[in-house]
Amino acid sequence: MLTFMGLILRENDRGETSKSITVLTAERGVIDIFVRGGRKSTKNASSTQLFAYSKLCVEEKKNSKDQSMFFLNSSESEKLFYNIRLDPKKTALASYFSELLMYIRTEESGCDEIMRLTLNTLYFLDKGDRDNELLKSIFEFRLLCEAGLRPALLGCSVCMAYEADIMHFNLSTGVLECDKCCYNPDSIYDIELDRTMLYIVRFIALTEYERLFAFKISERYQKKLTAFTERFVRYNLKGKFPSLDFYRLL
Known part of the structure; x- marks a missing residue:
């Protein structure tokens, strides 16, 4: 047993x-x-x-x-997580998290970090004192990082510059390039990150869990972050998630 x-x-x-x-x-x-x-x-x-x-x-x-x-x-x-069930939008979002977890479907030991991420996200969703969109973005990006898809975000892959006014993240290669070193900025896989967006993306991917949910961002940057994390999920998982579509309708 x-x-x-x-x-x-x-x-x-x-x-x-x-x-x-x-x-x-x-x-x-x-x-x-x-x-x-x-x-x-x-x-x-x-x-x-x-x-x-x-x-x-x-x-x-x-x-x-x-x-x-x-x-x-x-x-x-x-x-x-009783309060999640009382709110259709929260229920749809939590169902989307479940769909992501089942799509990845890690069947091995060592899922402590994924479990911790999921429970912490549901805790704040249930409590209701965090923005739903920010919780969604944190969960999407950090989940894929913990599942082995963490991109190389420490600096430009060519000149090793830590940051610049514009950095380019390539979905296909998973690496950063500064504006001067970017080989193909017009690529369909290219995402431009300014200094603030680069900081946010690095923070979600690399910070310890004690600090992961302890930040807020403006509506402007939330829209950018939502676009970034959803593109990251679509490119890497290539799946369809009905709960996300339903969440967007509510």
Whole structure:
């Protein structure tokens, strides 16, 4: 029997009475857990609902292909992020975060930082004292950084200049070039960053978690940051995320 903490990212019906849940864990990454009678029984109802952060006791079995299958034995909720469910826009945004996590679907150990990022983001979304768009941008960019897609942001890849009035970030190569060294500023993959935007992008990618959510930016720079992080996600993941479209409609 295995016991770990998990965040419920999705619920799926299985048959007439059961369901499966997709769960983010620090120990195993994103996994699916079968919940017998989960649609009818109230025993594990609150602890296995969407966005619940719960202590899960599961049985691991191997199928004919030697793949792990998990079956819930018992569960206990730790945090339900109740206020997110009261706001359709927050629910849509949290669902978008879940879609990103499931698309990346890291199935390995060492997901502590991704778990920490996700819980911190949901905490501030639930609390309601941070701008939703800023939370979205932080989560998008830092998640991909933690998933192994952190770009080279320490300086110009040619002359090693730390900053300039205009720096160019190339989505294709993942590197910075200063305005003087930029080989192809007209590339479809090029994003211009002024000094402030470069600082913001570096801060999100590199700062420690104790400081990650402790900043604010102007509406002007939030629009630039939203455009940057969404382009970064689209280029690297190339997926479709219905919850993001729904969030934009609200």
